[in-house]
Amino acid sequence: MITLYILGFLAFCYLLAGPAGFAAFWYFVRWPIVIILALATLLNFPIYGFNPLLLLIVMTILACIDIEKLPDWFWDLMNLLVYVCLLVAVGWFLVQIGVLK
Numbered sequence: 049m050i051t052l053y054i055l056g057f058l059a060f061c062y063l064l065a066g067p068a069g070f071a072a073f074w075y076f077v078r079w080p081i082v083i084i085l086a087l088a089t090l091l092n093f094p095i096y097g098f099n100p101l102l103l104l105i106v107m108t109i110l111a112c113i114d115i116e117k118l119p120d121w122f123w124d125l126m127n128l129l130v131y132v133c134l135l136v137a138v139g140w141f142l143v144q145i146g147v148l149k
Contacts (some may be wrong), residue, residue: 058130071115075105078111 057077062069085107088100095103142148 062130067127067142068123070130074126075115078107082107082111 054077058069058073060072061076065072085095085100087105088095089104093100105116141146
């Protein structure tokens, strides 16, 4: 359920900021994600089968990077990845309900 909340907030950021939606999303959720991963590491709770300590290390490094110093192509790449993930999720949903085979 929390995944739906995060995706809804991502969609809201894209609605408000347009192409800069992922940058706005990342600005707000980078440290809460690190805190959630730290709690998951303490509780030894795997997230989608991944080791939470590894995810915590990667997300902490990414959260420490200043957003203003990242080049524009990075944000374009992130937007592309979000759009591809969205298309895959919609396609998977259509296969699950039987519209596509």
